[in-house]
Amino acid sequence: MYAQMIKSEATQDDPEKLAAFQARIDRGEKIEPKDWMPEGYRKTLIRQIGQHAHSEIVGQLPEGNWITRAPSLERKVNLLAKVQDEAGHGLYLYCAAETLGVSRDALTEMLLDGRMKYSSIFNYPTLTWADMGAVGWLVDGAAIMNQVPLQRTSYGPYARAMVRICKEESFHQRQGYHLLLKMMAGTDDQKRMCQDALNRFWYPALMMFGPSDKDSVHSAQSMAWKIKMNTNDELRQKFVDETVPQAEYLGLTVPDDGLVWNDARGHYDFTQPDWSEFYNVLQGNGPCNAERMAARRKAWDDGAWVRDAMLAHGQKKAARRKAAE
Amino acid sequence: MDAALECVLRQADNALVLGHRLSEWCGVGPVLEEDIALANTALDLIGQAKLWLEYAAEVQGAGRTADDLAFRRDVYDFKNALLVELPNGDFGQTLLREFFFDAFHLPWLQALTASPDARVAEVAAKSAKEAAYHLERSAETVIALGDGTDESHARMAAALAYLWPYTGELMVDDAVDLGQDAMPLPSSIRPAWDTTVNAVLAEAMLTRPDSDFAHTGGRSGVRHTEHLGHMLAQMQFLPRAYPTATW
Numbered sequence: 001m002y003a004q005m006i007k008s009e010a011t012q013d014d015p016e017k018l019a020a021f022q023a024r025i026d027r028g029e030k031i032e033p034k035d036w037m038p039e040g041y042r043k044t045l046i047r048q049i050g051q052h053a054h055s056e057i058v059g060q061l062p063e064g065n066w067i068t069r070a071p072s073l074e075r076k077v078n079l080l081a082k083v084q085d086e087a088g089h090g091l092y093l094y095c096a097a098e099t100l101g102v103s104r105d106a107l108t109e110m111l112l113d114g115r116m117k118y119s120s121i122f123n124y125p126t127l128t129w130a131d132m133g134a135v136g137w138l139v140d141g142a143a144i145m146n147q148v149p150l151q152r153t154s155y156g157p158y159a160r161a162m163v164r165i166c167k168e169e170s171f172h173q174r175q176g177y178h179l180l181l182k183m184m185a186g187t188d189d190q191k192r193m194c195q196d197a198l199n200r201f202w203y204p205a206l207m208m209f210g211p212s213d214k215d216s217v218h219s220a221q222s223m224a225w226k227i228k229m230n231t232n233d234e235l236r237q238k239f240v241d242e243t244v245p246q247a248e249y250l251g252l253t254v255p256d257d258g259l260v261w262n263d264a265r266g267h268y269d270f271t272q273p274d275w276s277e278f279y280n281v282l283q284g285n286g287p288c289n290a291e292r293m294a295a296r297r298k299a300w301d302d303g304a305w306v307r308d309a310m311l312a313h314g315q316k317k318a319a320r321r322k323a324a325e
Numbered sequence: 326m327d328a329a330l331e332c333v334l335r336q337a338d339n340a341l342v343l344g345h346r347l348s349e350w351c352g353v354g355p356v357l358e359e360d361i362a363l364a365n366t367a368l369d370l371i372g373q374a375k376l377w378l379e380y381a382a383e384v385q386g387a388g389r390t391a392d393d394l395a396f397r398r399d400v401y402d403f404k405n406a407l408l409v410e411l412p413n414g415d416f417g418q419t420l421l422r423e424f425f426f427d428a429f430h431l432p433w434l435q436a437l438t439a440s441p442d443a444r445v446a447e448v449a450a451k452s453a454k455e456a457a458y459h460l461e462r463s464a465e466t467v468i469a470l471g472d473g474t475d476e477s478h479a480r481m482a483a484a485l486a487y488l489w490p491y492t493g494e495l496m497v498d499d500a501v502d503l504g505q506d507a508m509p510l511p512s513s514i515r516p517a518w519d520t521t522v523n524a525v526l527a528e529a530m531l532t533r534p535d536s537d538f539a540h541t542g543g544r545s546g547v548r549h550t551e552h553l554g555h556m557l558a559q560m561q562f563l564p565r566a567y568p569t570a571t572w
Contacts, residue, residue, distance in 0.1 A: 060352035060360075067348050071563035071572040072392045073375045076348070077368060083351050084364035091357050104357075129563055129572070179572075187570045295353065303355020305480065306416050309473025310356075316472060 013038045025226050030156035033099035041225055045155055046100050046107075047116070048227060053093035054111045054118040056086045058292050062126040063135060071129060078175055079132060085168045092164065096157040112297050120278060123286030124204050130183055130193035131201070136176015138198075138205040138243065144169050145239045146209070149229035158227075177246065184250050191251075198247065199255045203273040209236040211275060240268050328504040330384045331404060333445070334394075335501075335544055336437075337377030338405035340452075341395060342553070343426060344370030345560055346413055355416050362462060366423070369455040376448045396564040400546075400554050407543035408491040410553040417477065418484035420466045424525065425488060427460035429495045432517040442507040464525045471529025478530060485531055492522075493539025501545070 018038055024031065031037055060083050067083065070076035094104040110116040121139055126132070147169065150162045180197075183190040210216060210232040222228035240259075247254050258271040280286065347367035354360030378391035385394075409426060413419045434456050437449030471481045496511045496518060503510070526533050542548030563572065 057352075057357070064352035067351050068345065068559050069562050071396070071570075073371060073378070073395055075572055077371050077375075080348050080351060080364055080368055080371070084361055084368070087352070087357055087361045087364070091361070094357070182572065186572075187567065189567055190570055299353040299355070302353075303359075303416065305474070305476050306355035306359070306470065309470050309477030311473075312477075313469040313473040 013040075022224065025154045025224075029154075030159065031154050032156045040221070041227075042100050044222060044225070045158065045227055046097055046102050048222075049093055049097040049100070049158055050102070050107045050110070050116055051118060053090045053097060053107065054116060055122065056090035056093060057111075058118040058122045058296060059139075060086050061292055061295055062122055062124070062288070063132060065126050066129060066132050069129070070132075075132075075179070082136070082172050082175065085172070089161075089165045089168070092161040096155075096161045099157045108300065112293070112300060114293075117282070118292075119208060120281045120286065121204050121208050122292060123281050123288045124200065125288050127200070128193040128197060130180065130190070130197040133176045133179035133183065133194065134197035134201045136172050136174075137180060137246070138176075138201050139208070140169050140173040140176060141243060142205050142208040142239055144173060145235045145242075152226070152229065154226035177250075180250055180252075184252070194250070195252055198252050202255050203277075206236055206239070206270075206273045207275075207278045207281075209233075209239065211278070212272065215275075237267055240270050244268055327384070328501045329442075329507055330381060331501045332505055332508050333377055333381045333384055335404040335406075336448075337374050337381055337394070338403050339409055339426070339430075340370040340377060341374035342403070342405040342556070343409035343423070344368075344374055345556060346409065346411075347419070347423070349413055350416075350419065359416070363419075366459050366462075369452075369459065373448070373452045373455070376451070380444050380448065392564070396561045400549050400557060402546060403543075403549065403553060403557075404546055405543055405553075406491070406494045407540055407550055408488065408495065410543065410550055410556065411488070411491060412552055414484060414487070415480060417470050417480045418487065420463055420470065421481060421484045422488055423459065424463035424467045425492045425522070426495070427456060427463050428518050428521040428525075429514055431456040431460045432514050433511070436509045436513065440507050445507050460521070464521070467525055468529045471526075471531045481529065481531055485526075486534065489534045489536065490538050490540050493537060494541045494543060497539060497541060497544075499545060 017036060021031075021036065021038060021041075031041075063079060063083050063086075067076065067080050070079050094107060097107060098104060107116065111118065121142075126135065144166060147162055147166050151159055151166060153159045153162065180194050183194050213219065213231045213233045216232050219228060219231060223231075244254055244259065256271045258269065260269050261267075262269045281289065284290070344367045347363050347370065350360065350363045351367070352360065354363055374395070375391055378394045382389050382391055382394055389397075406426075408422060411422060413422075431453065434449045434453035438446050438453060440446045440449065467481070470477045472478070496515045498510045498512045502508070523533060543550075563570075
């Protein structure tokens with residue numbers, strides 16, 4: 001999963017250095033951890049990669065909600081492996097952020113005290129088994145739209161993490177889609193679950209790309225730095241164009257009366273999500289914000305004694321080894 | 326029930342129930358690496374359960390599938406040891422339960438590789454590789470937590486007191502074990518288990534309890550704990566609520 005609404009940091013560096021840096025980016029060179037970089041670039045990337053990492057970790061929760069209720073052994077293994085992949089993505093991304101000089105623990109503290117955010121989508125509940133299909137298909141699908149271009153992002157460690165993540169995300173998306181295909185070939189109850197899942201996840205998935213470009217104030221600098229590769233509206237349109245035929249193939253109805261193919265544009269016209277809902281979710285008023293944060297805080301607090309013990313054991317072991325020498 | 330079938334179900338249910346318990350940790354582990362490792366172990370165990378259940382379904386010959394056996398049996402037809410159905414408790418209790426099981430599971434699977442039943446030997450050989458890794462990891466973690474801080478030591482001592490009476494059942498022979506020849510007697514694993522457990526508890530600064538009392542009733546299905554029914558209610562919800570659906 002990915003980052004949204006990343007504010008680019010203003011930068012106050014030597015204009016000559018800045019120009020040389022921008023020239024490197026314009027030539028398509030990768031910026032590596034030891035290279036000089038503007039403070040604003042570093043801070044914006046920390047915020048973006050950190051938010052992306054947090055999204056992976058918080059994103060484990062809505063799907064984790066169904067691991068113990070998966071309806072077959074195979075589905076259980078697939079879902080568990082998928083959620084485990086997300087933890088792995090979190091790990092690569094925290095490592096990428098660490099190359100910018102911020103520790104994983106520091107980022108976690110910032111998530112838990114509200115200084116950093118995670119993607120709005122994970123504040124929605126997963127209510128039936130079809131949601132596991134809808135999350136894979138729509139949520140991972142939207143994430144892929146955003147992340148595929150980021151494989152070419154200017155910051156080397158982020159680009160390389162993204163290559164690996166994209167491979168797994170596209171597998172997850174197919175898995176989600178197949179789950180729905182199977183259910184749509186099933187009973188009326190199963191079909192109803194699928195339609196209900198699409199109804200609930202369609203607009204939240206569109207919101208994942210962030211507000212409309214005309215309201216998105218942070219894009220220009222990030223795009224110049226190639227840490228944002230496309231505008232929000234471009235990506236949202238691409239997602240709608242690719243997803244609508246997939247919904248039709250499933251036999252599902254996209255919950256948008258305004259959805260219509262526009263021949264002149266060569267794209268679908270569609271209704272924008274309710275942006276007041278989006279801003280509400282960002283402000284903490286989504287259906288699951290409180291639960292998600294409480295679950296993360298509890299995991300972190302409950303795990304404190306384990307982390308302390310492992311550290312203490314490591315130190316004791318090292319001391320014993322030294323004493324034995 | 327046929328003794329050979331029951332023995333296969335015992336392997337399947339140990340793996341399924343413990344795998345399910347470990348999967349409950351997904352997303353809420355104490356540190357990301359542990360979260361991933363617990364999910365790995367859970368995946369291995371559920372994979373093993375699938376292989377055993379497929380074989381059990383064949384042995385049973387009643388046209389049922391591995392999923393039928395996992396999702397449509399009630400408590401008294403489950404044949405897992407009580408130890409693996411106990412609630413996770415804190416991370417230390419989860420890992421200590423895992424360690425007690427792994428210390429049995431690895432030598433047990435190694436012994437099963439010599440089974441005259443080729444299928445049993447085959448599944449055991451595949452599973453033993455995974456169990457070796459599980460044991461290495463759970464033993465290391467138990468040592469770290471027992472040795473770590475005053476708090477972690479106290480938590481591990483409490484987990485040990487709670488879990489200890491449930492360990493013995495893994496190695497108590499009953500009529501089913503005696504009535505078949507595809508698998509060795511569980512009691513034959515006792516010396517290996519004792520050696521591993523004594524060494525790890527000592528290194529973890531934990532004192533092995535004196536008592537050899539063992540709760541039983543899981544492997545026979547005669548008297549499970551109350552915890553298993555709740556686990557099944559959750560695990561089996563969809564196939565039970567929508568009996569004609571396939572997923």
